[in-house]
Amino acid sequence: MSMKATFADFSVDPARLSNAVVTHDRAEFGGSHLTLNAGGTVTLDFEVADPEDIPEATLTVTALVSRLGSAPGHAPIDVLLQGESLAEDLTVPGGGDLPQDNVFAVPALLLKPGTNTLEIRASAEARSMLHLYRITLDSIDERGRSERGLAAQAARNSVFAFRTELRAAHAASATPWEAAPRLVFHLDRDEHSLPAQLGWRGEDGAESAISFQSNMSDFHGCHRSADGTAYEYRGRLTGDWAFPEGIEETSASGLHRFRTEEGYGGDWHSSHELRLLVDDGGAAVERVTWRDQRGNSGVAMLQAVSGEAGTTDVRVTDVEASDEFAQGGETADNLLTGSRTKWLVHDDTAQLHFTLARSAVVTSYTLMSANDCPDRDPRDWTLDGSHDGRTWTRVDSRAEETFSGRFETREFRLRAPAPGYRYYRLDITDNSGADETQLARVRFVEGPTGRAFTGYYQRYNEGPIGYRGTPVPTPAPVPAPLAIPAPLLAADLEAAVQSLTDTAQTLAALATRLRES
Known part of the structure; x- marks a missing residue:
């Protein structure tokens, strides 16, 4: 050359x-x-x-x-x-x-x-x-x-983070911009091309459309919130990384990985894997559109599908209660621990607000009864979900429920998976007869669901073709080794050695008596 x-x-x-x-x-x-x-x-x-x-x-x-x-x-x-x-x-x-x-x-x-x-x-x-x-x-x-x-x-760096700002649409040019949640995105179908434009719609109805500088230093676009208010939208690059760096702290249901097919010539043909992440601090996305700097463009409309067997507990980062028995240490924080401490409120009704570590497709939740007084168990309640912690949607309702014992865990399955909410509100409207209400633990479970998509793809100067994808199977997690502090492990080993020594001495004495008999 x-x-x-x-x-x-x-x-x-x-x-x-x-x-x-x-x-x-x-x-x-x-x-x-x-x-x-x-x-x-x-x-x-x-x-x-x-x-x-x-x-x-x-x-x-x-x-x-x-x-x-x-x-x-x-x-x-x-x-x-x-x-x-x-x-x-x-x-x-x-x-x-x-x-x-x-x-x-x-x-x-x-x-x-x-x-x-x-x-x-x-x-x-x-x-x-x-x-x-x-x-x-x-x-x-x-x-x-x-x-x-x-x-x-x-295009080697394909994970981007932007500091963002919003300003009301049609506002005067002197109107100040207001800080908005960070935007992190990653879109890669193995074509080594930077995005030129990106648009997305959240499951709460909010949507955005933005266009980037060629060097990805900043973007400008528009945003419409879930309540229909329109804004100007802009952002400044704060970091970019080669995948998978930069996505660890994102929410919005995390990274999606799809096995894809392209439809042309009357049949479907295997294509490159598509990796997709858009996290703007709001609801999980349900539709993404893009055009890259080579002029290629695509649309992916996501929907929940049944996945492989297995469920996952979703980590809860915060819980707030309408009331709690703080003097006795029986506070709402106890609901998040693995111990058998409890939350107690001096009322027959109460509300609990939970914040998940990330948006998740919750398919069930569990309640554990507390240590005493069955008449304090919740009996009637509703569960609502929210993308922003302000607008709530009913996801479950229960009446005349009972617990058969103390520290019993009951699982309540949702009739339909909750669509990627991050906030949940448990509204206990009645208990089993007491003047107090209590629980030992609350968990939210992400069930065996995944995301597929349907859409189209269009290469530069060519016609559109069908485009669809199914979730890439996630390998089963390898159990972490049991973590035992070194001093305790040494003590256990010493105890085992002593036990074996005592057993050996006993067997030796028995053998001597047998020889002498």
Whole structure:
């Protein structure tokens, strides 16, 4: 190969480079580009193995000239290779509206074996700034190779986190933005391309649509809350990682992994795995749409399906009670422990509010009766779920329930899986006759359900095709080894040795008596 993919991407700091060493003068990183002041220069050194194999090269310089108020800007550039001019006093077209691709033919005779030097100079007479976004250089026989390499390198990090803000739609420009929950997302179907646009709808009816800067530094879009209020929506990148980093603390039912198929030619054909996560701090998503920077686009509409056998307790991070017997230590926090302590309230009705560690498709819940007084057991109650802790939906209702013993655990299955709620409210409307109500423990169970999707996919410049997916089976968890503190383990081993020693002595004495008899 006579020439490697050669590029410098200045949309991030430090720049993404391939077969290139970059230096600059009178220039600084501008958030999504390199800003050159008047007289500023950028120098790129790159290697060529054998220029005789290159009939001609294609140089692309993507740049923008900042405007002078309402007038077009003025920042001509010179482009030189090995000190020889490729362009003099070139005015980048567009006048500050959008970055422009400026393409130059590089004669083979200007290339040499070893290190070659490309220089871009902003005119000393410039009256506005030159914003330099990227440089690519390819043999004419392999045009586009550097662009593909740049896209693949940029897409290595596919988990993104944004600090977000909201402002009421149609508000005055001076209206301040208000902080909103963090957005974390990951969308990967093994095509090594960054997203350009993303839209999603939550199970509570809230929806968002956003568009990204090419370097993913920020986004702008719109959001409509579950109550129908419309907002402007924007975000600033706070972190990006290579999968699976960055997703550990997300909620919204976590990461979805799908085995996918594409429908064309009258049949379904296996396709790449799709990994999907959108966590905006609200309800779990039920629909996601996207378009990537190559122009490919897709839609996935999610629905719950029966999964493999097995259930999982969902961790509860907080519980609040309408009342509790704090003086006796019988508080609502006891409901979350594995011990047989209890919660007690001096009333025959009560409410308990639970916050789960994440949104989850709950299929059942369990209540454990307390240590005494069966007439304090709950008898009638309702269970409501919520995405935001304010708007509640009934998921279960019980009447005339009884417990047959103390510390008995009863499981109550929901008629339909709760759709990814994070907040639950247990409203005890009557007990079994006492003036107090009590429970020992409450658990929420995520049942054997998963998510499938149906939708479509459309590659750039092609027609849409069917697209569907089923959950990737999750391996059964490997039981953790029993954790025993070293001193206790040593004591147990010593006790075992002593027991074996005593047994051996007893057997030896028995054998001696048998020989003497």
